[in-house]
Structure formats: C-alpha cells, structure tokens
Amino acid sequence: MTDRDEEQSAAPLRLLPWTSPEGKPCYLDTDDPQSLLSRLADDVEEAQLTSARDVLLGSEAVLADVVAGERAVRFALTRTTEPLRETLRIAHSRGDRIQS
Structure with a gap:
C-alpha cells in the first residue's frame, strides 16, 4: 500500500453534487470538511434540497387538483x-461518507 492508498482509506473521495461537462461524476479528495470546495458542495446540496x-x-x-x-x-x-435525481445523488454521497 502506498502513502496515497493509505490517505484514501482515511479520507474517501466525496461524490460532488454536480457532474463534469461530459456528464461524468465529479469527486473531491480532501479530509477537510471545511475546505472551500467542501463548503461549496454543501451549499449546492442545500440549494438542491430546497428546490x-x-x-x-x-x-x-x-x-390534488x-x-x-x-x-x-x-x-x-x-x-x-x-x-429526485439530485436528492438521490446527495443521499449516495452522504451515505458513502457515513460508512467511512
């Protein structure tokens, strides 16, 4: 196991609430939940849940009508x-972080 492999097992990648221009999932590699991108992802998730x-x-x-x-x-x-698609993505991302 390399140093990088040990780091990944300590801090799993976070599935972000947006995709690349090609529609592929984006991930964040950080162990700092207060990083700029972590906070941005939290804000986007909150906006998506409000929507x-x-x-x-x-x-x-x-x-009802x-x-x-x-x-x-x-x-x-x-x-x-x-x-609904966005909410499922958020649930998946949060579930991955809880399991770690």
Missing part, C-alpha cells in the same frame, strides 16, 4: 424527476 422541497409542494398541488389535465400532470412529473 426539491419546492418542486414536491408544486407537484402535490397539481395532483382534480381538474388538472394530462399536460399539467406530465409537467409536474417531469419537474419532479430532476430534484
């Missing part, structure tokens, strides 16, 4: 999939 809550409330309102048409329901469902 998810807002979209959920809107989707629930559409579903008995006269909402197919177009409104499809729009609400489409909008709901975006923050």
